[in-house]
Amino acid sequence: MSDTTLRTPTQPIEIRFRGGGFVPQSRRWVGMVVFIFIVLFIQWGTQSGLISPLTLPQPADIMTTFVELWQSNLLFAHLAPSLSRLVVGALFGASVGIAVGIMIGLFSYVREGLVPLVAAIFPIPKIALLPLFVIWFGIGEGSKYALIAFGTFTPTVVATYGAVDNVDRSLIRMGQSFGLSWFSIVRKIVLPGAMPGILSGLRISLAIAIILLVAAEMLGAEYGIGAYILEAGSLYDLERLFAGVVILSLLGLLTSGIIGFTERRLLGWRV
Amino acid sequence: MDIRLDGISHFYGATEVLRDVTQDIPSGKIVCLVGPSGCGKSTLLRFIGGLERPSKGRVLQLGIPPSDCLNPLTFVFQDFSLLPWRSVRGNVSLVLEDHGIRGKKAQTIINDVLRRTKLSDFSRALPKQLSGGMKQRVAIARALAVNPAVMLLDEPFSALDSQTCELLMDDLITLWTRQPFTAVYVTHNLTEAVRLGHRIIVLSRRPGMIHEIKEIDRPLSERSYADPELETIRKELWELMREEARAADEELQHV
Numbered sequence: 197m198s199d200t201t202l203r204t205p206t207q208p209i210e211i212r213f214r215g216g217g218f219v220p221q222s223r224r225w226v227g228m229v230v231f232i233f234i235v236l237f238i239q240w241g242t243q244s245g246l247i248s249p250l251t252l253p254q255p256a257d258i259m260t261t262f263v264e265l266w267q268s269n270l271l272f273a274h275l276a277p278s279l280s281r282l283v284v285g286a287l288f289g290a291s292v293g294i295a296v297g298i299m300i301g302l303f304s305y306v307r308e309g310l311v312p313l314v315a316a317i318f319p320i321p322k323i324a325l326l327p328l329f330v331i332w333f334g335i336g337e338g339s340k341y342a343l344i345a346f347g348t349f350t351p352t353v354v355a356t357y358g359a360v361d362n363v364d365r366s367l368i369r370m371g372q373s374f375g376l377s378w379f380s381i382v383r384k385i386v387l388p389g390a391m392p393g394i395l396s397g398l399r400i401s402l403a404i405a406i407i408l409l410v411a412a413e414m415l416g417a418e419y420g421i422g423a424y425i426l427e428a429g430s431l432y433d434l435e436r437l438f439a440g441v442v443i444l445s446l447l448g449l450l451t452s453g454i455i456g457f458t459e460r461r462l463l464g465w466r467v
Numbered sequence: 468m469d470i471r472l473d474g475i476s477h478f479y480g481a482t483e484v485l486r487d488v489t490q491d492i493p494s495g496k497i498v499c500l501v502g503p504s505g506c507g508k509s510t511l512l513r514f515i516g517g518l519e520r521p522s523k524g525r526v527l528q529l530g531i532p533p534s535d536c537l538n539p540l541t542f543v544f545q546d547f548s549l550l551p552w553r554s555v556r557g558n559v560s561l562v563l564e565d566h567g568i569r570g571k572k573a574q575t576i577i578n579d580v581l582r583r584t585k586l587s588d589f590s591r592a593l594p595k596q597l598s599g600g601m602k603q604r605v606a607i608a609r610a611l612a613v614n615p616a617v618m619l620l621d622e623p624f625s626a627l628d629s630q631t632c633e634l635l636m637d638d639l640i641t642l643w644t645r646q647p648f649t650a651v652y653v654t655h656n657l658t659e660a661v662r663l664g665h666r667i668i669v670l671s672r673r674p675g676m677i678h679e680i681k682e683i684d685r686p687l688s689e690r691s692y693a694d695p696e697l698e699t700i701r702k703e704l705w706e707l708m709r710e711e712a713r714a715a716d717e718e719l720q721h722v
């Protein structure tokens with residue numbers, strides 16, 4: 197009986213939907229849910245003794261440390277210099293990186309001259325050069341700016357010239373066929389066309405900038421998130437160490453949010 | 468302004484693409500260029516538009532373009548080539564900005580060409596919001612905005628369905644009847660060629676040489692869809708091309 201109904205269905209069956217997907221959609225609450233779930237799990241684990249207090253501090257304790265830091269105004273004493281180092285260093289590194297990347301993308305001589313150089317300095321751990329920067333730029337802010345700038349520069353260059361290379365050549369031909377000047381073609385066709393690649397490169401560069409910020413502050417800084425983390429680490433004060441780490445993560449979220457916002461503003465034209 | 472192709476030959480590496488093409492393109496006429504795939508039609512069009520140089524021979528301009536003509540040789544590309552980050556209006560404005568036409572004067576031109584291509588309601592839309600036919604209309608509007616002396620169309624409608632293609636051809640004929648322009652129209656489609664062409668040039672398979680030239684005297688506005696006379700010419704052209712196309716196809720298989 198059931199056999200025959202399978203072969204000759206009397207009821208119309210709706211076609212199974214198999215499209216959709218592969219398009220990022222806004223589901224911001226998911227990130228929040230994952231985060232809260234992990235924190236609650238660790239809280240439960242540390243409280244019940246499943247995770248020993250030596251392995252991980254209790255999230256609630258980290259929170260208390262964080263609030264204390266806030267109330268004592270020390271949070272801003274640490275955050276302000278860190279933010280200014282990050283902004284100055286990353287802004288400088290990224291803007292020079294974008295400029296050099298565009299030059300590499302546009303001029304064959306610059307490309308032949310600089311691409312090997314960039315490839316050679318990319319893999320150098322910039323932290324290893326910190327002593328050198330201290331000698332060049334002094335123990336003060338200069339060496340910290342330089343380290344962050346240098347670290348953001350290389351990934352930005354690579355992302356930018358890749359993005360320029362990927363600009364649709366037929367659009368450039370179109371510009372030429374309408375008699376647009378070289379400068380117009382660069383400004384109105386190459387730059388906007390390279391923007392998606394440049395922005396996704398910046399996501400990586402800015403994360404690297406935050407990593408280097410901590411490295412820079414581990415040397416000769418009284419205030420700064422890095423100094424704070426280093427001090428807590430040397431005392432094995434896990435609560436404060438984690439409070440510092442949380443601040444770094446928030447910084448990462450903030451920069452990624454800024455890039456995301458810029459992408460939504462500038463790249464609404466993408467299909 | 469006439470265009471003269473003077474003994475054009477071209478090689479890509481060792482491949483001979485065009486051989487000794489000599490032809491005059493009279494002003495105010497539409498010249499259709501047909502021929503088997505890979506015979507060098509697009510290449511020839513790029514030479515005429517100054518985007519590439521032939522290995523031998525020259526493309527000459529006879530006479531000077533009218534003074535109100537901003538970009539004498541103007542392309543309409545098969546893939547539309549619209550800037551995806553600019554609106555319809557912005558895409559048209561792009562080609563005016565470089566000629567120092569801005570503000571009110573630009574607005575007048577843009578509104579006029581968008582009206583002529585029936586796009587007035589979409590002036591703020593982005594290319595991603597348009598259908599293929601509308602995108603090609605934008606590309607035509609953009610070409611009209613610079614007042615070309617010669618329009619170079621490379622299979623402009625081949626990415627579109629046949630109904631849209633019919634409508635756009637009608638539009639093109641209307642535009643031409645109102646104000647005759649010179650055009651070189653590359654196509655695979657012989658129906659399009661007999662519909663639009665005052666002169667049809669048949670190229671042989673690669674290396675492309677002029678195989679046959681066919682003049683059609685009947686005015687564009689009097690050519691209807693299933694005209695028996697045009698149908699005869701179309702069949703005649705197809706007979707000419709059939710052998711070439713088959714041979715070209717076989718050559719491709721052996722590569």
Ligand SMILES: Nc1ncnc2c1ncn2[C@@H]1O[C@H](COP(=O)(O)OP(=O)(O)OP(=O)(O)O)[C@@H](O)[C@H]1O
Pocket residue numbers: 479484502503504505506507508509510511655673
């Ligand atoms: N940039 C290039 N480099 C090398 N060979 C090329 C280049 N452009 C075209 N060719 C070759 O030149 C020949 C003619 O190409 P072209 O695009 O002009 O043909 P076509 O007549 O427009 O063909 P279709 O009708 O398929 O568009 C082809 O065999 C192609 O392989």
Ligand SMILES: [Mg+2]
Pocket residue numbers: 508509510621
């Ligand atoms: Mg072609």
